[in-house]
Amino acid sequence: MRLPIGLPKFTSFVLLALLTPATVAQNVILIIGDGMDDQQITMARNYLHGAKGQLALDTLPIRGAVQVVTLDHDDPSKVIYVADSANSATAIATGKITSRGRISTTADTDSDLQPITVDLKQAGYSVGIVTTASVTDATPAVFMANVSQRFCENPEMMVQAKIGGNWYANCEDDLIAKGGKGSISEQIARSSVDVVLGGGSKHFAVQAEASDLTVLEQAQAAGFSYVESGEVLDQLVNSSDDRILGLFSPSTMPVRWQASGGVAAEEPEPSLLNQVHEYLGDVTLPTPVQCEPNPGYGNTPPLARMTQAAITQLSKRSSQGFFLMVESASIDKQSHARRPCGQIGELLQLEETLQIALNFAANHGNTLILVTADHGQAAQIIPNNSLFNGYGIPVYTPGRLQRLITPEGSIMAMNYATNEFQAEEHTGVNIPLLANEQGRGFVPSFLMQSDIYGIIKNYLLAETR
């Protein structure tokens, strides 16, 4: 019998789980599309399957809307209305709301919040973290580390490390010398997580604090087998039940797609006459493009391949079951960069990953698949021909525009207009949560983001099996 949300307390669930003999492995695969709001999903649906088509996502039978709550860093008694990946992923990983930039630490008192991975490891589950970002990036980090600022990704980034402009990382209180836990990469090296796969090798190549070893050497000393290619990853998974740290790129992994020639969205160019008066002259819009393979993708292991390897290894490492978080990171990163093909190609990676998860669940019935986002993002689908074309004057978007020729032969126009800076802002929209049939009774039609933590705990720790 499964207990629905909001019934007995977690503590009694844990006792129950520990006292009850496990007969069937129980798994949760949590897939996070970073920045994947409904605009991004619709863009991908239109491009990949046509306006009348559907994504694998769309076949999941249970849907909820997730409200994202963020505390104000300057006054944590108040909320703000747009999150970043650090605070939103912290809500998922710890069940607690916090302020932007925080990696599983509280907004006001900078206290550590215990990620769900620690509880699950203690309860006997194996745990894996897979991402197309650096494994030290905010979304994966909150599941493995506690630190005051997301930018403190390695030992060299802890004190007055320049982020850009006048912006400096500052996690001095998190230094090991000050009684802290150190940088994010160092905490990953020491963590009990079974499988960590993604980008970010540069954050492990540096010397660890107060040590002769690099962070990578510390991770290996702590029992991680290290791999740098998809081939070696597969060999390792086929030949051992080791804990695995796989880092396949220095930082964020390359994305699969780009627009023809690599162009990002561009500003429409109004004629001089139109700059004099909006009813006059005309405007030159960016030439429509198609998506093409990113030549920089090389032999980067796909997210689905990493996910398959993680599932196989995690299944070996606990007969009780596993928790796997998979992040498709560059939906967000490519939206910041105003690159819809990058976003769509990355969402395709999420789709392939979901198919891997669905295939596994088809043979392992007690597998809850959750797919969600962490926050909204900048891209909007706008008309290629304005609603107001009938006026006979040039009507065009401020900000940046890209027009994609879709495989069904139409033009999909998308704008990026949250700011004029070198990277777009997130948005505050509520975001989707989808689940397979195992989510029935666990996933309501509306929830707070921090409730996702309880759903996973209820599913894995509340069972009487």
Place this chain on the structure above:
Amino acid sequence: MRLPIGLPKFTSFVLLALLTPATVAQNVILIIGDGMDDQQITMARNYLHGAKGQLALDTLPIRGAVQVVTLDHDDPSKVIYVADSANSATAIATGKITSRGRISTTADTDSDLQPITVDLKQAGYSVGIVTTASVTDATPAVFMANVSQRFCENPEMMVQAKIGGNWYANCEDDLIAKGGKGSISEQIARSSVDVVLGGGSKHFAVQAEASDLTVLEQAQAAGFSYVESGEVLDQLVNSSDDRILGLFSPSTMPVRWQASGGVAAEEPEPSLLNQVHEYLGDVTLPTPVQCEPNPGYGNTPPLARMTQAAITQLSKRSSQGFFLMVESASIDKQSHARRPCGQIGELLQLEETLQIALNFAANHGNTLILVTADHGQAAQIIPNNSLFNGYGIPVYTPGRLQRLITPEGSIMAMNYATNEFQAEEHTGVNIPLLANEQGRGFVPSFLMQSDIYGIIKNYLLAETR
């Protein structure tokens, strides 16, 4: 027994419904928030209940995502990716996709599509249409009329009637003299709908084609009792079972709220230095405002009051049950006008209306409540303090910005940046569909907009009661 989606054909359903003795009335209340995508819903949630609060909408237990499909007017073999209310409401009302601007007519051949209201009247249900727009506006019109262009709202708008700029309405083929059905208001006057409530009296005050009567006089001659105030509406509902045409304003009904002083979103004002280089100088953002009552609202009957009257009258007019479409129109119209308080106050009207529907359903079990939108809209919640504030340079949105002081004491920033014209564009995002418990087995987690037609038909016509 209720039959799930996609089982037997409608025709056999109709026969079944006619042959089976009705024992309990069966009702559908379809609430359409025009332009109500998840951004608009989140804005309203944050303002009305706080970031940790929930709307009445959020309590509905069943949720689907709706893909909106629009045909290209110039080449109906192709799709376009952003709808207008005419084609999207036509999909709901007729189950068929069409091109922008069309009122229940096909994209290619301009053929009439039979609205669901006609089928339901034939099957013995009473039917009502309630809106805060003019009753001749696109969303209500598709349920009562067939015409080639949405702007042909009255007999004077049929041929070369100026819309704006170089834009002219042209529905010459729909003239009665040409064998057509006439303008939208004339078709409403002749329709068999039981209750029609909203704005738009100016479209009924003009002389009907080839008649000595005004359109209103034609409606009265056809059996509508006419009312112009909420008080007289209530009196009529209390004293008769007449068909009712209630028109409470000349065109769109006034909205309930505005921003302090009536200001719309405004463009940020960068300093001269910032105009020289984006890393220099500073920017003046519009002053934060609060929502306040719109002084022009007067004694306009609220949407909830019109809905209550319609439910009462429709219940009297058929023992078999009713279909009621209620549109909260100005979520869209105020988003076009870049007025978030107008949008939020209108969404509050939708919330009150939903509460009326829920109260009715609590006492009338066989009542399916559906809440959906027709298409996405321009407003986006963006950070009040940019994600990139750490750079120490001014980062601000292109387009227009309004910053609202919310009742919980935070600032919610919203931008409008789909174009630079006098009204914003719609967006192509998929939109929500929510249902009460009666929707279980009828509303899937993902559907095409035109499937909503089938859901209503299945619910009302597929019953063995």
